[in-house]
Amino acid sequence: MSDKVRVALYWCASCGGCEEAFVDLAEDLIKLAEKVEIVFWPVAIDMKKSDVEQLPDESIDVSFINGGIRLSEHEEMVKLLRRKSKVVVAFGSCAHLGGIPGLANLYSKDEILKYVYLEAPTVVNPEGTMPKEVVKVDGQELELPKVLRLVKALDQVIDVDYYIPGCAPPPDVVKKALDTLLSGKLPPKGSVLGASSRSLCDECDLNKTKPEKILLKDLKRVHQVKLDLSKCYLAQGVLCLGPVTRGGCGTLCIKGGMPCTGCFGPLDNVKDYGARALSYLASILDYDDEAQAEKVIEEYVADPAGWFYRYSLPKSLVRGRYQGSGGEAHG
Amino acid sequence: MSEGRFEPRVVVFACNWCSYAGIDLAGTSRIKYPHNVRIVKVMCSGRVNPEMVLKALADGADGVLITGCHPGDCHYISGNYKTMRRYFLLKKLLKQLGLEERVRLEWISASEGERWARVATDFVEHIRRLGPLRLKEVMSSE
Ligand code: SF4
Ligand code: SF4
Ligand code: FES
Numbered sequence: 001m002s003d004k005v006r007v008a009l010y011w012c013a014s015c016g017g018c019e020e021a022f023v024d025l026a027e028d029l030i031k032l033a034e035k036v037e038i039v040f041w042p043v044a045i046d047m048k049k050s051d052v053e054q055l056p057d058e059s060i061d062v063s064f065i066n067g068g069i070r071l072s073e074h075e076e077m078v079k080l081l082r083r084k085s086k087v088v089v090a091f092g093s094c095a096h097l098g099g100i101p102g103l104a105n106l107y108s109k110d111e112i113l114k115y116v117y118l119e120a121p122t123v124v125n126p127e128g129t130m131p132k133e134v135v136k137v138d139g140q141e142l143e144l145p146k147v148l149r150l151v152k153a154l155d156q157v158i159d160v161d162y163y164i165p166g167c168a169p170p171p172d173v174v175k176k177a178l179d180t181l182l183s184g185k186l187p188p189k190g191s192v193l194g195a196s197s198r199s200l201c202d203e204c205d206l207n208k209t210k211p212e213k214i215l216l217k218d219l220k221r222v223h224q225v226k227l228d229l230s231k232c233y234l235a236q237g238v239l240c241l242g243p244v245t246r247g248g249c250g251t252l253c254i255k256g257g258m259p260c261t262g263c264f265g266p267l268d269n270v271k272d273y274g275a276r277a278l279s280y281l282a283s284i285l286d287y288d289d290e291a292q293a294e295k296v297i298e299e300y301v302a303d304p305a306g307w308f309y310r311y312s313l314p315k316s317l318v319r320g321r322y323q324g325s326g327g328e329a330h331g
Numbered sequence: 332m333s334e335g336r337f338e339p340r341v342v343v344f345a346c347n348w349c350s351y352a353g354i355d356l357a358g359t360s361r362i363k364y365p366h367n368v369r370i371v372k373v374m375c376s377g378r379v380n381p382e383m384v385l386k387a388l389a390d391g392a393d394g395v396l397i398t399g400c401h402p403g404d405c406h407y408i409s410g411n412y413k414t415m416r417r418y419f420l421l422k423k424l425l426k427q428l429g430l431e432e433r434v435r436l437e438w439i440s441a442s443e444g445e446r447w448a449r450v451a452t453d454f455v456e457h458i459r460r461l462g463p464l465r466l467k468e469v470m471s472s473e
Contacts, residue, residue, distance in 0.1 A: 106427060106428075148473065149472070149473055150470070271382060271386070272381075272382050272385055272386075274424070275380065275381040275382040275384075275385055276380075276381075276382060278381050278417070278420050278421065278424060279380045279381050279382070279417060281420065282413065282416040282417035282419075282420050283413060283416075283417075285416050287416075290402075290412070290415055290416075293415070293416050293419065294419050297416075297419050297420055297423065301420060301423065303427070304420060304423045304424040304427065305424055305427040305428065308424070316385070317382070317385040317386055317388070317389040318385055318388070318389065318428050318430065318466065318470065319470045319471075320428070320470065321427065321428050321429045322428055322429035322430050322464075322466065322469065322470065323429065323469065324429075324464065324465065324466075324469040
């Protein structure tokens, strides 16, 4: 046995960007390889579930798990990894908060399957074939994982020790988080690693041009204005979520000429990112007459869930569209 | 319902200066209003943020009623305008979340004890028709 830190990486419902985030460590990967032994990483190394099952419990030092929990398979795998690991880290927005796949919680499972397999304009499926959990092929019974009713964040399924935020986490953040984890001086459980505990505005170069009190008469979508890249975007009427978002990304989007959409998630002690963001927006709208306010909101915030819960719907207080028996919406 | 009729639990946020006083007036004037309401006094309706509303629903309320001074009458001048803007936005969000019918905003002045009783009765009956919410249970079941 080497004295290297034994690490596992796994993906659930994700786009692959978080895997890429590791590769983006570039030369630092080589340094990392001296300290770390990768025991499981399906995207890069051919290993199967049974290989993990054979490991003794808690024999993996750290498991980095990215992606939202969408399938029964994800649940099974993360529970297994939890058992085999000393420390579990939710890696990236989807594992942290549910992420983009979590927006699927605005629809029922049936609606999603129907759209994807029958109705989407790019689908040709004249026989109306739908995925089944069990199928017979040449007399053999094959099983497919079950689609869960709602997408979940990782800590809604297993106990999570730390979080690394971002969609995807930028290399600097990953590096800082790894340094912390490998230093042996572990921060309190539940900490968000590699990021700041202050808002994004706090580290934004444009913050000095942001007025003390912002009052907006009008909102603009980013494609409707020629953004002055040297002035706070919010002060120009473009909805930037910097004030309510955890800092640490180095203001990547701002530098790229786009407002922040909130991928680093809420600041400490905020339960519901979207509710907080919505509240913030309401507080900076400035109208003399309410009909005008309603009109602007109607026009520019047509999709508040998409605006405010882009990365965090599963971890919000409501978790998705209510599909109760109460009569409003049916699942 | 097997155990008699469903009794909704309705959380009411009431501002100290108008709405709470109006509710109080109903009480001292012996005007009847449904016992289903759980009244939370806040200094101003502008204090009620969306998180509080969602949390009430997540923690077991079947409906939430936000009340405040009539426009122009807020003790803090513009608190209720802020409430209104938030409410527009919140309503749009609630619609996407399938919860639009569960939240209402009403203006109740310190002298409107009668109106309070009507508003409360109406909302409680509305929620009764919708049925129990059980948000946490429904949203965490498989
Ligand atoms: S609102 Fe956006 S652009 Fe303005 S200071 Fe904050 S992060 Fe920077
Ligand atoms: S600016 Fe906002 S959306 Fe962009 S990477 Fe940073 S936290 Fe994420
Ligand atoms: S004090 Fe009543 S709404 Fe502000």
